[in-house]
Amino acid sequence: MPHRQIPQRTATTTELDAIERILDGATVIAHSFDGIISHWTIGCENTYGWTRAEAIGKPVFDLLETRANQPREDIVERLHHAGVWEGELIHRHKAGHDVHVASRCVAVRLADSDAFTIIQTNNDISAQKKAQDDLAAREAHLRSILETVPEAMIVIDDHGIVISFSPGAEKLFAMKAQDICGRNVSNLMPNPDRDAHDRYLEHYIETGERRIIGYGRVVTALRADGTKFPVELHVGETSVNGQRIFTGFIRDLTSRLKIEDDLRQAQKMEAVGQLTGGIAHDFNNLLTVISGNLEMIEAKLAPGPVLELIGEAQGAAADGAKLTSQLLAFGRRQPLNPKLSDLGQLVSGFSDLLRRTLGENIDLRTVINGSQHNVLVDGSQLQNALLNIALNARDAMSRGGTLTTEISRVHLDADYAKMYPQLRTGDFVLISVTDTGTGMTDDVKEHAFEPFFTTKGAGAGTGLGLSMVYGFVKQSGGHVQIYSEVDHGTTIRIYLPWVKVDTQATPEKIERPAIRETLPGGSETILVVEDDPRVRRVSVSRLLDMGYAVIEAGDAQEALTLLKQNPQVALLFTDIVMPGGMLGDELAKEARILRPDIHVLFTSGYAEPVVGGRDFVINGSWLKKPYTAKELATRIRELLD
Known part of the structure; x- marks a missing residue:
């Protein structure tokens, strides 16, 4: 295009040859506006794989299959107009792979003619391009993750200033990133946490004692509109360019x-x-x-x-x-209602009720070390948590055992907290519940607190007991841990924050009951098996008044001995739950082996023949306590007649 004005840059053919020799190691190409290659350096051979002999005289655009982010005509037009063009090109190597280059083209008039040549210097940027593409891909991947996962992510510096606020955080807090970045993260917290946050952060940085760093802490967060909501907070720490930063992943717990x-x-x-x-x-x-x-x-x-x-x-x-x-049929909803209580008194008052629930083959022990075990806790929920632990322990001690509850005050220091990142330091009241049962494997321990996880058979448990213990303890600002070995029992430790205040727990109240009258009788011999001597005396007196001959025993082993010695026994009248390792249904099976023709009448203070978590296969008649003399007399005659 001779009509266009190109800035005056001139060189002779000899000068071009000299440039080629001087810059032979660089990637320099000289070609006409039509692209015909006149000079091709060793650097070009190294970059593109074509030798000088193969390249000279070939159109550069065809040889290298040049691709640019703008039309070739525009590049040529730029060279005609300004004499210089710079940009990125993609060339094809002789072996077939792409070579990314940063290219600079300068149009030079040949001194001995009116023709122009273009001197093109190319720098191979393939490695940088790949690194940029990899980085862009990783950034896109990270953005995709942050926009997809339900957790919000917030990054703060060591002064608590927000430096990153993910799209998930924007949605969760109903707040744009630009409205919070550069401000203190405490703006996302209600009081008293807002006022205490920076002090906790400074305390951690100075001492290493964990207050906010760690896993799975349940806290209250504050949305832009002022509403509060519960979240689970996981905080990690790292250092970038010598500056500490903290990354928090936040999960909304409202629905959960x-x-x-x-x-x-x-x-x-x-x-x-x-x-x-x-x-x-x-x-x-x-x-x-x-x-x-x-x-x-x-x-x-x-x-x-x-x-x-x-x-x-x-x-x-x-x-x-x-x-x-x-x-x-009793059972009503009780919201969490924490009150100052002395755990020693609270647990002691609950022990008698717990003993009745566990049955007579479990030895229940309560040990209280010291005094002033004051905590802020919902007493009924704590008792429910202890009941869940005790029921699991009972199931692990199917043939009986010992369940020990120990109350003590402990101080958790920074060294202890380092071993367990979820713990915070301070003074606690420790409730330690230890059984002598079958223990847990490592896999069971790992999942023990998960909702719906159970080792019991279908229909035998919901798998919610320990998960509710965990949730209640965490809600109360405490910690819960499991220590267990197979065949060596299990200890569950509950740490609740100690409160330096005198308090008294309210004791449980227990009620009283009673019954009615009449009778047909007989002269047969009846073996009465009952561990409670007062109940046994009443049963024996009633039967004697009805005319029966009566033999009495306090447990199953004694009853079997008496049965062998007295073949005239026509009916076995036995309680279901008794100490000594043999229950009423097991006694009945042994008795029928000795005496296949013997009649059996079962009784129990439990409401139905499901006692201590097991169904009794009652192959005989059932009489629920309390019963009248008339009911007893009628049922015996039904069996004997």
Whole structure:
């Protein structure tokens, strides 16, 4: 295009040859506007694989299959207009792979003619280009992850200033990144956490004691509109260019806590059912004694005022029997209501109820070290947590064992917290619950606190007990840990923050019950097996009054011995739950081996023939305590006749 004005840069052919020799190691190409190559350096041979002989005289655009981010005509136009063009090109190597270059083209007029030549210097940037592409891909991948995962990510410096706020965080906090970046992260927290945050951060940096660094801490967050919501916070720490930065991953717990609340209610109902079954058992034993003695007194009294008083007492006992039935349906929703309590008093007051729930083959021990075990806790929820732990321990001690609950004050220092990143330092009250059961494998321990995880058979448990213990303890600002070895038992430790205040716990109240009257009799021999001597005396007296011959035993082993010695026994009348390692249904099986023709009548203070977490296959008649003399007499005659 001779009509265009190109800046005056001139060179002779000799000068071009000299340039080629001087810059032979560089990637320099000289070619005409039509692209015909006139000079090709050793650097070009190294970069593109074509020798000088193969390249000279070839069109550069065809030889190297040049690709640019703008049309070739525009590049030529630029050279005609300005004499210089710079940009990035993609060339094809002789071996077939791409070579990315940063190119500079200068148009030079040949001194001995009106022709122009283009001197093109190329720098191979393939490695840099690949690194840039890899970096861009990683950044795109990271952005994709951050925009997809439900967790929000916030990065702060060692002064608490937000330096990165992910799209997930924008959505979670209803706040744009530009509105929070450069401000203190405490703006995302309600008080008192807002005022305390920087102090905690400074304390950690100075001492290494963890207050906010670690895994899975449940905290309260603050949205832009002022609403508060629960989140789970995971914080990591690193150093970039000598500056400490903290990365927090935040998960909204609103929905999960709602689900857990519903599950907690369901689990509570199951736990209350277990607890009230144990209470009903003891109440019904007491009612059996009361009502039985009232009946025998009534039979010996003539009509008059005293007999009327006996009748009123029996009416009250009957109401007590109804109460034990109502206990089985008991269970109401109790919101978390933390109050200052002394854990020593709280756990001691709960021990008697727990003992009834666990059954007589579990030795329950409570050890309280020191005093002033003050914590801020929901007493009923704590008792429910201990009940869940105790029921798991009972299942791990199917043949009986020892369950020990120990209360003590402990101080967790920075060294201890370093071993367990989820712990924070300070003074705690420790509740340590230890059983002598089968223990847990490492795999079971790893998943023990997960909701719905259970080692029990189908239908035998919900898998929610320990997960609710974990949630309750965390909600109360504490920690829970499991120590267990196979065949060596399990210890569950609950740490609750100690409060330096005097307090008193409110003791549990326990009620009372009773029953009614009449009788047909006989002369057969009956073996009565009952571990409670008061209940046994009432049963024996009733049967003697009905005319039966009675042999009595306090446990199953004694009963088997007496059965071998007395072949005339026609009926075995036995309690279900007894100490000594053999329960009522096992006694009945052994008795039928000795005496296939023997009749069996079972009784128990539990509400139904499901005791201590196991179903009893009752191949015989069932009589629930408390029972009247008439019910006892009628049931025995039904069996014997």
